[in-house]
Amino acid sequence: xxFDYFQExxxxxxxxxxxxxxxxxxxxxxxxxxxxxxxxxAEMTRGIFRAGFVWRIIDNKWADFQAAFSGFVPLYWQQVPxxxxxxxxxxxxxxxxxxxIETVPVNARMIVEVAEExxxxxxxxxxxxxxxxxxxxxxxxxxGARLAGATAQHFLRRVGWDGFVLSADVVTALKNHNLMDxxxxxxxxxxxxxxxxNQWHEETGLPYSHLSRIVSMTVDAAAAERxxxxxx
Numbered sequence: 230x231x232f233d234y235f236q237e238x239x240x241x242x243x244x245x246x247x248x249x250x251x252x253x254x255x256x257x258x259x260x261x262x263x264x265x266x267x268x269x270x271a272e273m274t275r276g277i278f279r280a281g282f283v284w285r286i287i288d289n290k291w292a293d294f295q296a297a298f299s300g301f302v303p304l305y306w307q308q309v310p311x312x313x314x315x316x317x318x319x320x321x322x323x324x325x326x327x328x329x330i331e332t333v334p335v336n337a338r339m340i341v342e343v344a345e346e347x348x349x350x351x352x353x354x355x356x357x358x359x360x361x362x363x364x365x366x367x368x369x370x371x372x373g374a375r376l377a378g379a380t381a382q383h384f385l386r387r388v389g390w391d392g393f394v395l396s397a398d399v400v401t402a403l404k405n406h407n408l409m410d411x412x413x414x415x416x417x418x419x420x421x422x423x424x425x426x427n428q429w430h431e432e433t434g435l436p437y438s439h440l441s442r443i444v445s446m447t448v449d450a451a452a453a454e455r456x457x458x459x460x461x
Contacts, residue, residue, distance in 0.1 A: 230406050232429040232440065239446040248446060255436045256389030258355040266340050269350045269388065271301040273336050276384040277329050277375045286324070293322035298333065303344075306337035328375075335374035342372075354390050359437045360427050362392045363419040378414050386438060393426050393441035395419075402444050 239248055275294070279287045287294075297320050299305065317323065317330050340350045347353040357365050365385075369376035376384070382394045393399065395413040399422075403409035408425045411418035429440050 230408065232433050232435075232443075235402070235444050235447050239443045243446050248443065251446070252442055253386060253438045254389060255391045255438055260389060261355040262349060262351040264351045264388070266303045266344055266350045267301045269354075270303050270306065270333070270337055270340055271295065271298075272388055273373070273376065273384055274298070274301065274329075274333055276380045276387070277332050278324055278326070279383075280375070280380050282324065290323065297322045301333075301337075303337040303340045306333050307341050309334050309337075332374035336376070339369075339372045354385075354388070357390075359391045360430070361423070362426075362437070363416075363423045365392075366419065367416070391436045391438050393422065393437050394445075395422055396441075396445050398445040398448050399441055401448050405448070 297317060314330055318325050318327050343350050343353045366381050369381045385392045386394055400413045403422060403425060409418055409421040411421060426437050426440055430437055
């Protein structure tokens with residue numbers, strides 16, 4: 230299906246001005262290399278703590294998170310003493326979720342190992358093509374902790390890497406047009422989404438994140454769920 234259909238539908242539903250205002254920022258690849266590794270560990274952790282929680286609460290406490298985790302320096306956290314993690318589990322400055330606290334050393338080790346091979350984690354991201362986002366997400370799932378699915382997709386969006394987010398609206402749109410028939414959390418579903426976005430990127434030249442946001446504005450999955458069903 231040509232992407233013109235989605236652009237026209239999104240514009241009709243939201244208006245040209247709102248559509249343009251809601252497109253996410255995409256950083257040049259060079260910008261990704263300018264962030265230090267602590268920034269990436271912090272943003273991963275922020276996304277993990279946001280998952281299944283009220284995002285606003287995490288964001289409002291984020292300065293306290295930064296202090297509690299001593300700036301998220303990966304070289305320290307990859308080999309952090311167990312008692313330091315136990316202290317965090319009792320630290321009132323953060324949301325004291327032990328399973329999420331435990332992800333920090335795992336993700337720190339991933340970042341350090343990547344940086345040893347590629348110079349920095351930002352350099353690694355800058356050289357990973359958006360046409361293989363599925364491969365990058367699989368890498369995070371295998372080597373990181375709690376970085377599967379939407380958490381990793383939103384992390385990439387926040388740091389400015391150009392990728393799609395399989396929100397409920399995007400998945401609904403893809404399924405409505407027979408572009409996806411598998412779960413978005415499965416390898417098959419991710420490959421189907423990647424194929425659709427690769428085709429649209431080649432067709433339009435638009436960033437993947439813009440394509441994703443435009444598609445999301447063509448439907449309202451939450452409203453559809455709230456709509457009462459007719460009795461047969």
